[in-house]
Amino acid sequence: MNPLTLAVDVQGGDYGPTVVMQGLLEAVGRYDKPLAVYLCGNQDEIASAFEVLRHVPQKQNVRFAVEHCPQRISPRDVPARAWKTKAQSSIVRCVALQREGKADVSLSAGDTRFLMGASIFILGRMEGVARPALAAFLPTANQKPALLLDVGANLNCRAEQLAAFGRMGYAYAQANFGLEKPTVALLNIGMEPSKGPRNIREADRLLSQTLPGYIGFVEGGGVLSGSADVIVCDGFSGNIMLKLCESFYGLAMSLLKQKPELARHLKDSISILNPENYGAVPLLGIKGVVFKAHGSSTATVIANAFLTAVHTAERSVLNVRANYARKEP
Amino acid sequence: MNPLTLAVDVQGGDYGPTVVMQGLLEAVGRYDKPLAVYLCGNQDEIASAFEVLRHVPQKQNVRFAVEHCPQRISPRDVPARAWKTKAQSSIVRCVALQREGKADVSLSAGDTRFLMGASIFILGRMEGVARPALAAFLPTANQKPALLLDVGANLNCRAEQLAAFGRMGYAYAQANFGLEKPTVALLNIGMEPSKGPRNIREADRLLSQTLPGYIGFVEGGGVLSGSADVIVCDGFSGNIMLKLCESFYGLAMSLLKQKPELARHLKDSISILNPENYGAVPLLGIKGVVFKAHGSSTATVIANAFLTAVHTAERSVLNVRANYARKEP
Numbered sequence: 001m002n003p004l005t006l007a008v009d010v011q012g013g014d015y016g017p018t019v020v021m022q023g024l025l026e027a028v029g030r031y032d033k034p035l036a037v038y039l040c041g042n043q044d045e046i047a048s049a050f051e052v053l054r055h056v057p058q059k060q061n062v063r064f065a066v067e068h069c070p071q072r073i074s075p076r077d078v079p080a081r082a083w084k085t086k087a088q089s090s091i092v093r094c095v096a097l098q099r100e101g102k103a104d105v106s107l108s109a110g111d112t113r114f115l116m117g118a119s120i121f122i123l124g125r126m127e128g129v130a131r132p133a134l135a136a137f138l139p140t141a142n143q144k145p146a147l148l149l150d151v152g153a154n155l156n157c158r159a160e161q162l163a164a165f166g167r168m169g170y171a172y173a174q175a176n177f178g179l180e181k182p183t184v185a186l187l188n189i190g191m192e193p194s195k196g197p198r199n200i201r202e203a204d205r206l207l208s209q210t211l212p213g214y215i216g217f218v219e220g221g222g223v224l225s226g227s228a229d230v231i232v233c234d235g236f237s238g239n240i241m242l243k244l245c246e247s248f249y250g251l252a253m254s255l256l257k258q259k260p261e262l263a264r265h266l267k268d269s270i271s272i273l274n275p276e277n278y279g280a281v282p283l284l285g286i287k288g289v290v291f292k293a294h295g296s297s298t299a300t301v302i303a304n305a306f307l308t309a310v311h312t313a314e315r316s317v318l319n320v321r322a323n324y325a326r327k328e329p
Numbered sequence: 330m331n332p333l334t335l336a337v338d339v340q341g342g343d344y345g346p347t348v349v350m351q352g353l354l355e356a357v358g359r360y361d362k363p364l365a366v367y368l369c370g371n372q373d374e375i376a377s378a379f380e381v382l383r384h385v386p387q388k389q390n391v392r393f394a395v396e397h398c399p400q401r402i403s404p405r406d407v408p409a410r411a412w413k414t415k416a417q418s419s420i421v422r423c424v425a426l427q428r429e430g431k432a433d434v435s436l437s438a439g440d441t442r443f444l445m446g447a448s449i450f451i452l453g454r455m456e457g458v459a460r461p462a463l464a465a466f467l468p469t470a471n472q473k474p475a476l477l478l479d480v481g482a483n484l485n486c487r488a489e490q491l492a493a494f495g496r497m498g499y500a501y502a503q504a505n506f507g508l509e510k511p512t513v514a515l516l517n518i519g520m521e522p523s524k525g526p527r528n529i530r531e532a533d534r535l536l537s538q539t540l541p542g543y544i545g546f547v548e549g550g551g552v553l554s555g556s557a558d559v560i561v562c563d564g565f566s567g568n569i570m571l572k573l574c575e576s577f578y579g580l581a582m583s584l585l586k587q588k589p590e591l592a593r594h595l596k597d598s599i600s601i602l603n604p605e606n607y608g609a610v611p612l613l614g615i616k617g618v619v620f621k622a623h624g625s626s627t628a629t630v631i632a633n634a635f636l637t638a639v640h641t642a643e644r645s646v647l648n649v650r651a652n653y654a655r656k657e658p
């Protein structure tokens with residue numbers, strides 16, 4: 001059987017190809033099964049990154065293939081059209097390699113809108129999904145991750161969209177959290193059915209009727225307590241909550257600046273709160289496994305992002321491979 | 330000069346008059362200046378609470394007066410009308426005592442909608458304020474609190490409302506944080522002017538033109554870092570963020586359950602994150618000082634809420650007294 005194959009956008013992210021490549025080498029150093037990796041980006045920059053990183057020990061279990069991408073996406077490009085007009089950009093090529101059956105999963109730290117656009121138009125939406133979503137993993141008090149969606153792809157959501165997010169999250173949690181019947185909740189400002197905005201109350205009604213794992217509303221305080229495996233909200237709320245959660249770890253550490261001893265002990269105990277541990281979040285509602293890493297990802301975050309993508313792909317790759325004919329790099 | 334006078338809704342909150350009264354006695358035990366307190370509630374229940382709490386040492390600096398309130402607000406009452414139909418309820422009497430010049434500040438752990446309704450219709454709105462807001466204090470990495478508003482009184486907000494929240498927060502921070510020119514930011518999902526929903530982009534334009542302390546957008550990750558003294562958002566986002574922040578402290582403590590030694594040390598260091606430390610949040614845009622405590626407040630939280638209200642009133646009481654003729658209890 002062919003090794004698991006990832007397409008990585010090495011041009012994505014704020015720090016350039018060398019940092020992304022450093023993260024990849026770090027990641028494969030921590031992974032023992034065979035892997036193949038397409039490095040999508042400018043071939044000269046990839047070559048110099050390899051030169052800079054020549055001190056990093058290479059592993060036998062991984063094969064790298066350079067996918068030269070001469071084009072660059074600019075913020076002036078249109079997200080819904082860049083998959084065509086910038087077909088030779090690194091972000092679009094990653095996704096296209098999946099469509100061509102050459103890669104099992106894509107990872108990019110580039111602009112979410114372009115990654116989403118390429119995914120929708122090249123890979124296509126899953127049946128019944130009008131708007132794909134970006135999902136994130138949150139730490140919880142009972143040590144299991146919770147899936148939060150949407151976290152920024154859809155700012156305002158109609159009730160039907162929220163209900164679809166619930167179904168997408170349920171399916172993802174079933175496949176990836178090893179749960180037969182994951183619990184799904186809608187984020188709201190109260191627990192009673194009469195509380196909150198109309199679209200959320202209507203989504204509550206839709207989900208009650210259609211989703212077996214649906215358990216009703218959850219408030220902001222219930223998100224991290226692990227009261228649901230999947231938490232559904234609009235992309236504005238999800239985005240601010242995700243970034244707020246991510247900042248909590250930094251706040252705790254900064255409050256402990258004066259006590260380095262304590263900070264060191266604490267670091268292990270609350271490392272579940274460290275956003276760097278996941279590194280990447282999946283796009284849901286897409287026919288394929290696409291992961292988005294933070295633009296500001298350091299090499300360590302890229303490494304964790306890569307491994308998150310690998311572990312997810314390990315679980316779902318058979319499905320994905322069944323969808324597309326697959327060739328070797 | 331007359332002592333500072335508070336009107337407290339002893340029927341508000343989930344745990345009944347005894348817990349509220351216990352909190353009050355705890356608070357006055359920690360306060361040394363003269364105080365007068367109106368206990369608004371059922372006189373029999375107040376009498377039995379005093380009986381239950383007879384072991385708590387009474388202080389000489391505080392005078393209690395019972396304001397018997399025979400009516401009860403029910404969830405079926407209409408928030409905009411209860412100030413009239415339930416004029417003899419504890420929540421409405423608190424606010425009315427301020428209007429009558431008998432009290433300087435109100436505190437209630439009752440239903441926000443009724444407290445807001447009574448405040449709007451009895452005390453009135455400040456000039457230029459269409460919709461009063463509920464503000465909350467958040468801990469920040471630089472050890473100063475940040476004011477977050479709205480946190481639940483207004484779910485959807487037009488640009489003009491968000492801009493008014495900015496002005497209200499600015500005025501509050503000037504009066505209470507000892508800052509000449511507090512910084513005000515709008516919560517958004519990105520920093521560029523083109524990012525986010527239309528109402529937020531429009532509010533950004535309005536505030537840029539009118540508010541001296543306005544510094545632009547802040548993302549979810551910047552809220553706890555102390556990047557602004559006042560953070561403006563709609564009541565849905567604010568409510569979920571507030572409750573999420575409040576849950577952080579509990580999550581950190583639960584993650585440290587296995588390490589009681591570490592938890593004890595940590596407790597002091599991150600006590601800034603403990604939501605119980607403030608206990609109550611002010612209503613802004615109202616002619617008067619009105620504080621709302623959590624419905625689920627324990628006695629300790631009520632004590633902190635009471636002292637937060639007292640300290641705020643100390644700073645602003647001269648203004649408030651100037652607004653209303655004032656009589657002694």
